[in-house]
Amino acid sequence: EIAARELAGLRERERDLAHAARELSEATSRTARERFRRAFEDAPIGMALTDRAMRILDVNQAFTDLLGRHHDELLDTSVLAYAHPDDARVLGEKSAVALQSRRDVFSLSVQCSVL
Numbered sequence: 001e002i003a004a005r006e007l008a009g010l011r012e013r014e015r016d017l018a019h020a021a022r023e024l025s026e027a028t029s030r031t032a033r034e035r036f037r038r039a040f041e042d043a044p045i046g047m048a049l050t051d052r053a054m055r056i057l058d059v060n061q062a063f064t065d066l067l068g069r070h071h072d073e074l075l076d077t078s079v080l081a082y083a084h085p086d087d088a089r090v091l092g093e094k095s096a097v098a099l100q101s102r103r104d105v106f107s108l109s110v111q112c113s114v115l
Contacts, residue, residue, distance in 0.1 A: 054079050054095050 040047055046063030048056050059074050067074070067082055080088045 048074070048079050050079050052095070052099055054091070 040049075040058075041060050043060055043062060046066040047060045048063055049058045050056055056074050056077055056079055059071060061071075064071050064074065074082075080091060083091050
């Protein structure tokens with residue numbers, strides 16, 4: 001009977017520790033997302049987040065100011081449409097490499113052409 005109570009106590013403590021670990025992991029993830037969001041939004045340079053097909057998912061204010069476009073106008077358009085022709089080629093090649101390597105993230109600085 002004593003062993004059964006000790007075992008039950010250990011199982012309860014294990015559940016508590018697992019719950020605390022999940023909460024800590026979620027808090028850490030939330031903090032990282034908030035830091036990234038602030039850095040992205042407050043960056044003095046124009047930045048765009050794209051999917052693997054180079055379609056714009058999000059842009060910061062500096063990017064909209066650079067192109068003189070509204071945020072919603074840029075969403076779901078190809079970032080290649082705004083890249084300087086020399087950079088569009090490199091960006092297309094870099095995108096192809098990322099797709100082949102199954103990399104989720106890559107970075108590239110490009111010049112933009114205002115249309």
